[in-house]
Each structure stands twice: as C-alpha cells, then as structure tokens.
Amino acid sequence: MVEPPHNVKVLRLSEEEASKVADSLWYRHVDNTVIAVAQDHETKDVLMVANMNREAIIRTLTTGMVHYWSLSRKKLWLKGETSGHYQYLVGFRIDCDGDAVLLIIHQIGNACHLGTRSCFDQGDIINLRLRHEEVENSSAEFHDI
Amino acid sequence: MVEPPHNVKVLRLSEEEASKVADSLWYRHVDNTVIAVAQDHETKDVLMVANMNREAIIRTLTTGMVHYWSLSRKKLWLKGETSGHYQYLVGFRIDCDGDAVLLIIHQIGNACHLGTRSCFDQGDIINLRLRHEEVENSSAEFHDI
DSSP: OOOTTTTTEEEEEHHHHHHHHHHHSOOOOOTEEEEEEETTTTTTOEEEEEEOOOOHHHHHHHSSSSSSETTTTTEEEEEETSSSOOOOEEEEEEESSEEEEEOOOOOOEESSSSSSOOOOTOOHHHHHHHHHHHHHGGOEEEOOO | OOOOOTOOOOEEHEEEHHHHHTSSSSSBBTTBBEEEEEEETTOOEEEEEEOOOOOHHHHHHHHBOEEEEETTTTTEEEETTTTTTOOOEEEEEEOOTTTTTEEEEEOOOOOSSSSSTTTTTOOBHHHHHHHHHGGGOOEEEEOOO
C-alpha cells in the first residue's frame, strides 16, 4: 500500500465520534446516501464526486481512507482497493443542510479510472466542443458581461 | 442585478449547443438530476453542492447564470433570485460517467443562505468537535501515517 508523505496528517476518529458525525448527516440521495466531493488538499482541484452511505462515512472517518457507496455495483467500495489509488482523508466538512460532504484528500496516483488525475479532466465542454466542431462554425462564444 | 467584473468571461452557449451538452448527461440522481458542484474560479473553494435537471442545465448554459433544481421545493431555481447572490458561469466540466458537473463560477456575495461564503464553511468536523467537547476529553487525533 502506498502511504502518503510524512507531512500529510491523516484524519481519523474513534468509532464513537465517527458515529456522531454519521448521525448528523441527511441521507436523502439515492440509496440513502450523501453526496461526497473529493478535493485535492494541495491543488484544491475537484477530483471526483460520488456517494457515501452511513457505513462509508464510518469506515472513512475511522480508517482515514476514503470509502464510497457504489450506485452501480450497490456495494461499499474502498477507493484504490483494486487500482492502488487510495485517497487519504485530511479534512472533512459537512454542508449547511447535511446532505453533502467535502472530503479534503491526499490522492495517491489518479482519481479517475480513465487514467486522468481528476474525473473532470476530460469533460471541459469548451474543449469537447472544439474537438467535435470547427471553431469558426460554432455560434458559441465567451461573452464579456 | 449585480454584474461580474469586466475581466470575468461568462460562458454562454446557443440553445442547440446547450441541448447537446444536456443530452450527454446521465440524470441518474433524485428527480432525474445530475449533481452540480460549484467552485469559485479564483480561490478554487467549493462553495456548494446541488442538483440540476435537464432544464436547469439548459438555462444555465444559455444564460450564463446558474440555475438548480430544488429537491425540497421541487422547482427550478435561479441561484440569487431572492438573495441577489447570483452565480455567473465561467467554466463547465462533466465527469467521466456524466452524472456530475463541475461549475466554475464567479459568485456574487455569499453562496450559502446562512451568510457564509461557502455552504461548507461552518461544517468542519474538527471545529465542530472542538465546539462540542473539551479537547482533552476527546480520543480523536490527527495521526501521522
């Protein structure tokens, strides 16, 4: 298992404290989950968005390694279990209505299974448009307001 | 209406192009939505997480002003309509499976209805814990790995 550098402080809580945090969330999304946004602690890039159920929250907070609930496979998922691309928890924030969490993480390798650092790296609509169409035929523009 | 500074380039697409983008998404979340993460284009702070249905995507991309689908009120919602805290669209990225979008935005005022810049500003679990318990009674720690 690849470990984070020594200067990265991994956040871990006791079972009791993790349960309190888990109890404070509002699991109103698909499969009784909250939305989890993983943000790189150094670059502040948003690396991925996924879902977490209560168990994923508890496992993440007690181990310091990010776990998600897979909507497709309907199972708990330790990020990096097969790829080695683990996510170490550095910070954990809850939004104002408790249905989303912000995971501040140290990412080992790439977050995306397609081989890019972030799951959003290939999906910039401006780049997609330029790839699919001639720029001069496009009516879309950036506008100054 | 408060407008963004002149050096902020607001992204707007034609109806046709916005429809193509909307068609490429996977609306698999509650109420046939995708997850939307709003990130400040200057600080890279994550300001809020919400849902967007197809109409919210189209309205956002064609007007350059962020619209969401409110899960609670079951209606389309122009962010800032009542508060004046509009979000201008600067960039738009789609994740690898198409069920989440990253909105790069220029935020007018505060993103959170509680009066903080970000919906995650009050929810740092370390701060929450320190507020609720004596530090010396807490078994939770930051661990170096």
